[in-house]
Amino acid sequence: MLTQIGIAAAFGDNSEEPLTVDQLSHRPNVDVLRSIVDKYRPDLAVYEGFYRQVHQDPEVSGMELNTAAVVARHLRKLEFEVHTGIGGHGVAAVFHNGQGKTILMRAELDALPILEETDLPYKSTKRMVDRYGNERPVMHACGHDMNMASLLGTSALLKAAARKWSGTLVIIFQPDEEETGGAQAMVDDGLYTKVPVPDIMLGQHVVPSKSGTVAIRSGPVLVAADSANVKITGGPCPGVNPQQCVDPIPVAIKIISQLEYKVRKNVGPHEDVTVACWGFHAGIPGNDYIAYAEFSLDIKTAKHTVREKARQTIKRSIIDGCTAAKTPREPVVNFTVRAPLTTNDPSVSEAVGRVFAGYFEANAVEMRFTRACEDFSTLGKKHSVPYAYWNFGGSQTTEGPVPTNHSPFFAPAIQPTLQTGTDAMALAALSFLVI
Ligand SMILES: [Zn+2]
Ligand SMILES: [Zn+2]
Structure with a gap:
């Protein structure tokens, strides 16, 4: 002392x-x-x-x-x-x-x-x-x-x-x-x-x-790092006619290709944010149509408010993309925190x-x-x-x-x-x- x-x-x-x-x-x-x-x-x-x-x-x-x-x-x-x-x-x-x-x-x-x-x-x-x-x-x-x-x-x-x-x-x-x-x-x-x-x-x-x-x-x-794991389901395939199915691969690719632009537009041009696709997998070998597409996203942000906006924008974009493509099921979007x-x-x-x-x-x-x-x-x-x-x-x-x-x-x-x-x-x- x-x-x-x-x-x-x-x-x-x-x-x-x-x-x-x-x-x-x-x-x-x-x-x-x-x-x-x-x-x-x-x-x-x-x-x-x-x-x-x-x-x-x-x-x-x-x-x-x-x-x-x-x-x-x-x-x-x-x-x-x-x-x-x-x-x-x-x-x-x-x-x-x-x-x-x-x-x-x-x-x-x-x-x-x-x-x-x-x-x-x-x-x-x-x-x-x-x-x-x-x-x-x-x-x-x-x-x-x-x-x-x-x-x-x-x-x-x-x-x-x-x-x-x-x-x-x-x-x-x-x-x-x-x-x-x-x-x-x-x-x-x-x-x-x-x-x-x-x-x-x-x-x-x-x-x-x-x-x-x-x-x-x-x-x-x-930065804060979040992950999002997304599953988009394809189909439906009446009579197993693949040409009539909603193919989840182009649906997922279209969504992913627009994500960073949409997030940046929403949070403002001067905010620090990156959205990257870190993994992509689709289909089941042996099936004659593509049943699903799964992808993971890495989201890095520098402010709590930007982080929340980015997450909301990503979720909305995925839901809207699936609705527009008429996927038979709602997409599954799970966010996890990698680092605060x-x-x-x-x-x-x-x-x-x-x-x-x-x-x-x-x-x-x-x-x-x-x-x-x-x-x-x-x-x-x-x-x-x-x-x-x-x-x-x-x-x-x-x-x-x-x-x-x-x-x-x-x-x-x-x-x-x-x-x-x-x-x-x-x-x-x-x-x-x-x-
Ligand atoms: Zn390290
Ligand atoms: Zn280290």
Whole structure:
């Protein structure tokens, strides 16, 4: 716990009034935070070793058994209270350190079914059977290995610096992020019966911008992604005369080809929305007429209002298309949420942004809104936990084409990327803990 003198010294406040935790969290003194981070940063060689190990032994979504075990071992060494097997292979660790806010920090455990094409000495050559029974190559092509190494580095730093702050840490290693099911699975599996509900959540992701940089902004940072599964039924075929049937294939193709235009027209030309067809299947082999056409849509939007309008427009267009074609049955349209909109809380992200600007100086930049999606916010949805999510750079160079996340050539430079990720997460947490 901080004494009153300590508070004044840490936050440069000369007033007589005691500062509240809320006031503290929004006016952290960067020099004080810098001194803690510099003094207590662990030997990052340990986490570089972890990074190489996990990079060489990636596991696809839902199958993160070994990765979860390695992570849990590191957290137990730090003497955190460790819970495993939450929502699949999810790991949650708690460190109670006196009065103050509860800060949740999250990284992802899973890799992608991609064949690595880098020439790194620690490249993955692994193949494994995924949860659907298919044998696939596996690669940490999204950089979750770097996100994990950084979060372990941060956990060690904050543990070593425990006498300098008070509050509670909740460290989450989430499974199944790439298919955006893991956050909900952890919540549904009783995450918050094992760990306290956080006051603030923090998440970060390595991206192909310059290593050593961080990028944050207030408001929307990642899109919402919805799926729609549609079934259009053909027929009727009196006397099994195919030439008299309503053929669902041209009906479906006509609907799909007009969808994006109709949605854009309805939401307005300046709104961010994409509608793409990701799958199409029609008919039953052996039948002499096409009984049905099924297709799936991927819908990405950047605002709640646009998302609702897009969904309504899509449903209306499909129903109208089928009515006009006189299909014998109403179409079936099922929407599912792949990932909610990721929108940074203004006060949390501005507080973190100010600390980043003071610490990283010119290497702290404004984050760009991207069409990637995430399920990070799902961890706090039920309790409306405010959060900040930011990016940190991993590329040695930004000249010429740089492989992006999900590329078979994606290869973050281990340093200074790892130190940047470690420091950024520690600084963000310390911004809200009592110093
Ligand atoms: Zn990814
Ligand atoms: Zn990712």
